[in-house]
Amino acid sequence: MAIIVQKFGGTSVADAEKIRQATKRVIRAVKDGFSVVVVASARGKQTDQLVKDALELNPNPPKREMDQLLSTGEQQSVSLFAMALDASGYDAISFTGSQIRMMTDSVHTKARIVSVDAGRIHRQLDQGKIVIVAGFQGIDEHDNITTLGRGGSDTTAVALAASVGAEQCEIYTDVDGIYTSDPRIFKNAVKLNQISYDEMLEMASLGAGVMHPRAIEFGKKYDITIHVRSSSEDKEGTLITHEVPQMEGVVVSGATIQRDMAKISLVGVDNIPGNAAKVFAHLAKAKVVVNDIVQTEISPEKANLSFMIEISDLAAAREAMDKIKKDVNCQNVFVREDIAEVSVIGVGMRSHYGVAEKMFGALAEAKVNIDSITTSEIRISCAVDEDQAEKALEAVCSAFQLDKPADLRNA
Amino acid sequence: MAIIVQKFGGTSVADAEKIRQATKRVIRAVKDGFSVVVVASARGKQTDQLVKDALELNPNPPKREMDQLLSTGEQQSVSLFAMALDASGYDAISFTGSQIRMMTDSVHTKARIVSVDAGRIHRQLDQGKIVIVAGFQGIDEHDNITTLGRGGSDTTAVALAASVGAEQCEIYTDVDGIYTSDPRIFKNAVKLNQISYDEMLEMASLGAGVMHPRAIEFGKKYDITIHVRSSSEDKEGTLITHEVPQMEGVVVSGATIQRDMAKISLVGVDNIPGNAAKVFAHLAKAKVVVNDIVQTEISPEKANLSFMIEISDLAAAREAMDKIKKDVNCQNVFVREDIAEVSVIGVGMRSHYGVAEKMFGALAEAKVNIDSITTSEIRISCAVDEDQAEKALEAVCSAFQLDKPADLRNA
Numbered sequence: 001m002a003i004i005v006q007k008f009g010g011t012s013v014a015d016a017e018k019i020r021q022a023t024k025r026v027i028r029a030v031k032d033g034f035s036v037v038v039v040a041s042a043r044g045k046q047t048d049q050l051v052k053d054a055l056e057l058n059p060n061p062p063k064r065e066m067d068q069l070l071s072t073g074e075q076q077s078v079s080l081f082a083m084a085l086d087a088s089g090y091d092a093i094s095f096t097g098s099q100i101r102m103m104t105d106s107v108h109t110k111a112r113i114v115s116v117d118a119g120r121i122h123r124q125l126d127q128g129k130i131v132i133v134a135g136f137q138g139i140d141e142h143d144n145i146t147t148l149g150r151g152g153s154d155t156t157a158v159a160l161a162a163s164v165g166a167e168q169c170e171i172y173t174d175v176d177g178i179y180t181s182d183p184r185i186f187k188n189a190v191k192l193n194q195i196s197y198d199e200m201l202e203m204a205s206l207g208a209g210v211m212h213p214r215a216i217e218f219g220k221k222y223d224i225t226i227h228v229r230s231s232s233e234d235k236e237g238t239l240i241t242h243e244v245p246q247m248e249g250v251v252v253s254g255a256t257i258q259r260d261m262a263k264i265s266l267v268g269v270d271n272i273p274g275n276a277a278k279v280f281a282h283l284a285k286a287k288v289v290v291n292d293i294v295q296t297e298i299s300p301e302k303a304n305l306s307f308m309i310e311i312s313d314l315a316a317a318r319e320a321m322d323k324i325k326k327d328v329n330c331q332n333v334f335v336r337e338d339i340a341e342v343s344v345i346g347v348g349m350r351s352h353y354g355v356a357e358k359m360f361g362a363l364a365e366a367k368v369n370i371d372s373i374t375t376s377e378i379r380i381s382c383a384v385d386e387d388q389a390e391k392a393l394e395a396v397c398s399a400f401q402l403d404k405p406a407d408l409r410n411a
Numbered sequence: 412m413a414i415i416v417q418k419f420g421g422t423s424v425a426d427a428e429k430i431r432q433a434t435k436r437v438i439r440a441v442k443d444g445f446s447v448v449v450v451a452s453a454r455g456k457q458t459d460q461l462v463k464d465a466l467e468l469n470p471n472p473p474k475r476e477m478d479q480l481l482s483t484g485e486q487q488s489v490s491l492f493a494m495a496l497d498a499s500g501y502d503a504i505s506f507t508g509s510q511i512r513m514m515t516d517s518v519h520t521k522a523r524i525v526s527v528d529a530g531r532i533h534r535q536l537d538q539g540k541i542v543i544v545a546g547f548q549g550i551d552e553h554d555n556i557t558t559l560g561r562g563g564s565d566t567t568a569v570a571l572a573a574s575v576g577a578e579q580c581e582i583y584t585d586v587d588g589i590y591t592s593d594p595r596i597f598k599n600a601v602k603l604n605q606i607s608y609d610e611m612l613e614m615a616s617l618g619a620g621v622m623h624p625r626a627i628e629f630g631k632k633y634d635i636t637i638h639v640r641s642s643s644e645d646k647e648g649t650l651i652t653h654e655v656p657q658m659e660g661v662v663v664s665g666a667t668i669q670r671d672m673a674k675i676s677l678v679g680v681d682n683i684p685g686n687a688a689k690v691f692a693h694l695a696k697a698k699v700v701v702n703d704i705v706q707t708e709i710s711p712e713k714a715n716l717s718f719m720i721e722i723s724d725l726a727a728a729r730e731a732m733d734k735i736k737k738d739v740n741c742q743n744v745f746v747r748e749d750i751a752e753v754s755v756i757g758v759g760m761r762s763h764y765g766v767a768e769k770m771f772g773a774l775a776e777a778k779v780n781i782d783s784i785t786t787s788e789i790r791i792s793c794a795v796d797e798d799q800a801e802k803a804l805e806a807v808c809s810a811f812q813l814d815k816p817a818d819l820r821n822a
Contacts, residue, residue, distance in 0.1 A: 053491060
């Protein structure tokens with residue numbers, strides 16, 4: 001029998017009524033002839049409450065104990081979910097990450113999945129049971145409970161889909177799919193019917209935070225079609241899938257905005273081997289995540305080096321800069337805090353000319369000044385003034401007709 | 412290094428402040444040179460809330476899922492406890508029942524402990540860590556989470572004390588020890604310095620519900636001294652220990668009252684082999700717990716059979732009686748609902764005369780009518796009118812001078 005994995009997020013299991021609603025999705029899939037594996041997150045604000053309880057006792061709680069604590073949220077959800085299914089006359093069994101041997105590394109609070117024992121799940125499915133698995137959690141080789149970090153339940157769902165050989169992985173959420181852009185800013189954004197893993201990865205890491213990047217990576221690696229859809233409305237969402245030929249016909253699939261960035265520029269660095277490595281070694285030591293590194297030669301002996309960071313890392317980065325200035329000879333350091341990044345994404349870029357030109361033209365027309373530009377094979381990003389970021393996104397969305405489904409756009 | 416087990420009940424870990432208070436007991440034991448294993452229950456009303464959440468979804472939740480749900484309460488307590496110790500600069504590690512392989516049978520919601528893996532605990536103690544173990548829970552051979560039923564954390568604590576070879580097991584609770592009688596009724600009851608396992612077992616099963624009988628059985632079996640003491644006041648409590656010679660000098664250690672009983676009498680049962688077995692087979696099938704069975708011959712052919720049950724089992728017992736009447740020839744069935752049982756307990760009874768006489772005399776003087784009498788080697792119980800029960804207990808307590816420590820009583 002074909003297997004389907006259905007994942008319900010925290011808002012979809014927030015209370016008894018929501019859980020009952022979610023079980024209806026499961027029951028329909030059973031009636032459609034599927035064996036169902038459910039992955040559930042912690043109920044609503046449970047995790048926040050537990051974090052609060054922890055901080056009341058310890059401002060800096062040991063991460064192992066934090067995982068031990070937080071994992072109870074999902075354990076409660078899955079047992080309640082199983083009880084709700086039982087009340088509707090369906091045989092269900094809930095499992096913690098430990099019980100299905102969801103093995104991870106030992107990096108508490110952001111562990112990575114190493115392997116899953118699909119055997120126990122298969123045995124239950126074979127007995128006609130619905131299997132409910134706690135998302136977000138696993139265990140390491142010493143039976144310590146680990147958690148996968150923010151969005152971890154998505155990763156659990158896709159990893160399980162891969163390991164049990166599911167036909168599809170449905171992610172039920174409070175939005176009804178992936179949009180061409182953020183509808184709160186570009187009002188006319190439209191829902192995408194499908195998007196490739198690579199495009200979704202770029203969008204996810206650029207702040208269109210519907211899905212966790214790790215989950216998409218798993219989907220890509222094991223070719224699991226991920227269906228992002230609404231838990232409250234009964235309609236098709238967006239399929240995240242491998243690249244299909246018709247995707248190339250679409251030049252730009254979506255546009256994103258990433259706020260709260262800072263740009264750090266080192267001016268007049270001695271252009272000798274090893275200097276760049278020293279800079280980023282200091283930043284890595286300070287646990288600062290660095291993006292969009294650009295180096296340009298300004299003379300045979302000197303270069304400028306700039307990169308973007310999240311504003312929340314700025315304090316740590318400033319401390320690191322003090323060490324960096326001592327370590328590499330550099331004339332000046334500039335920090336720009338009021339910066340955002342607007343990006344367009346599309347696998348079609350690989351085979352289409354003029355995408356950059358159209359983007360820069362749209363921004364020029366909207367009188368948005370571009371601070372700097374970075375690109376990947378399927379993405380173009382422009383750093384702009386934070387104040388101008390929304391205007392910039394709207395201009396770009398209009399230029400690429402992101403208010404229309406792909407097949408209705410003009411060439 | 413000597414090991415001590417300290418168990419904190421739900422009220423002793425109810426909130427951050429209570430947890431911090433509890434950690435002080437642990438820290439003092441560490442400073443006194445002990446390796447400490449802590450057993451914690453779920454915080455305050457957590458378990459009640461989870462039960463409510465479950466019943467909202469399913470009036471009759473599957474027991475396996477109930478255990479999966481309820482066990483999260485203790486898991487939260489132990490991780491928070493470990494965090495609180497960490498905040499005070501003490502290295503602590505929390506474990507679930509699963510993580511220390513607290514193996515039980517598969518009787519969900521009232522499982523019995525089969526074995527514990529002391530190895531993992533010893534390894535942590537050897538590294539200088541304080542080990543915090545979730546009470547009340549275990550796992551069966553298929554990794555299903557089980558719970559030990561009401562008072563299960565006491566049992567966890569004593570079982571752990573036995574398996575790690577602890578010197579003592581301290582049970583911190585909201586009373587400061589075991590009293591000669593219920594101080595709410597007999598105002599002058601005094602705290603016992605020590606009591607034997609057998610005496611405590613009789614008291615526990617007779618409604619002096621400070622300790623769970625299973626925990627005391629474990630203590631007796633493995634000769635673990637159990638110290639019941641106050642979590643809020645810093646003074647010695649009561650030691651539950653093996654019998655020592657001086658205990659025999661005390662005729663009566665305590666007196667108890669057990670309310671909400673019903674007495675069922677079968678009058679004129681055919682006195683043939685197998686009839687009594689049939690009666691209790693029907694009651695067992697109806698899951699009715701039966702106490703104080705008395706059979707008396709009234710003629711060569713006929714006998715009366717009476718026994719006590721808890722009033723909560725009465726409906727089930729009445730149904731069973733209908734079947735029993737058809738199955739054994741019996742002239743009449745009487746049910747008495749307004750009944751309570753007053754008991755005196757003491758290992759000294761074995762070697763002292765006149766205990767029964769003194770008890771009956773005290774009741775007669777207080778004008779309490781005795782419905783029936785049952786005895787064990789170390790206990791005498793009188794069934795009395797529920798309305799007269801408190802007066803009866805006070806009379807008995809006075810007669811046996813239970814307002815005085817044992818060494819100050821008159822011979």
